[in-house]
Amino acid sequence: MPHLDAAYRFARWLARSPDDADDLVQEAILRAFRGFDALRGSDMKAWLLTIVRNCHFTALKQEQRRGLVPLPEEHDAQDGHALIASTPDPESESIQRDEQHTLESLISGLPDVHREVLILREIEDMDYRDIAAVTNVPLGTVMSRLARARSALKKQWLRHNDGVPRAVP
């Protein structure tokens, strides 16, 4: 199944829960299969991720229409981190897991439009024009969003790594 893993990873960053991500991927794969969205360009991965993203927004809109306003997401990972960070864990494995959670929660905390370009670039290794196609914005916007996402994440990451908040110019 080509690019299913990429679709799933992207869905996990978009959806609020793993279950929602599963539903989202299924919806997207069925749409792709039915051929509702003609394959544009030659890149199948960009095409599939575009469909995943469109399905996500369609689902969001439907929820809003039904009046299901989602509760703000609880960041378990972040809470866990706060506990562990005050008493450093000797086991390197769990430190690494902790760092994963920290970086993960920092990325989760980025604005949606910044997070998605960052994920597509760094995790999915897509080039600017494919990212522009998936997120449906001009190339220049991809570049500026990517720059903002990286700069924001770097500042927050520095603060977490040093353990103490630090003034960043």
Place this chain on the structure above:
Amino acid sequence: MQCPESLRVQAYFDDEVDSVTAAGIEQHMEHCAECRALLQDLEQLRAAMQQELPYLRAPAALRARLSRALDQERAAESSLGLRWPRWRWPVQSFWVGSFSGGFATAAVAILAFVIWAPRFANPLADDLVGAHLRSLMPDHLIDVVSTDKHTVKPWFAGHTDVSPVVADFEPQGYRLIGGRADYLDHQRAAVVVYQHGPHVINVFSWADSQRALPANATRNGYHLIFWKSGDLEYCAVSDTAPDELLGLVHLLQGLSTPDARDSKN
């Protein structure tokens, strides 16, 4: 304040610049400590994201669920006797092949790709999309900034091998913003740049090669429309909607026939 070159340094880091631009950026970084630090940050952040984030794969349960859903889909389709329009067929059979693993459907999928492949293999279209993307890099879009065709057109005479139609269509929504020289298909091409809403449209033109023009195409969301007029070949490239792009092409085609009138203005 942030160095104005920072976006270009980022593009360099992301491997989005050609070798000439890359050399320029490397030279800049020799003098700019801020950009050197930026490059280092970008490298560290990438390493952290790639090492420390879990690399997720679709769970087996989800794969099984998808297979079932697609089986149902195919069953429903055949019981209703649905036929897919021809243009959808290659994509659909690719998916059928990849899911069922059946030899016949896989063979059909491969065949579909063999049939489709030549439509994607079009070096001129690739060059044009590449040139369009380069033009969107900071400071690459325009060599002569003007909304006046009487400024843009003579500029081409000194900088390119061709003299294309230049006109402003601001009332119709296509604002002339300038011109640029580009190297394309072994010759200097003239590029007229228009703005349409938030989109940039590059209209490339070069001397008629006496070959058949490539078919209009869409690459990664960028549309290409080719036409010939007089002794020039044109291609309009943009990420705006195809019919919007076609609107500009029709306006330009309408102008190029009575080119004599243009010189009287």
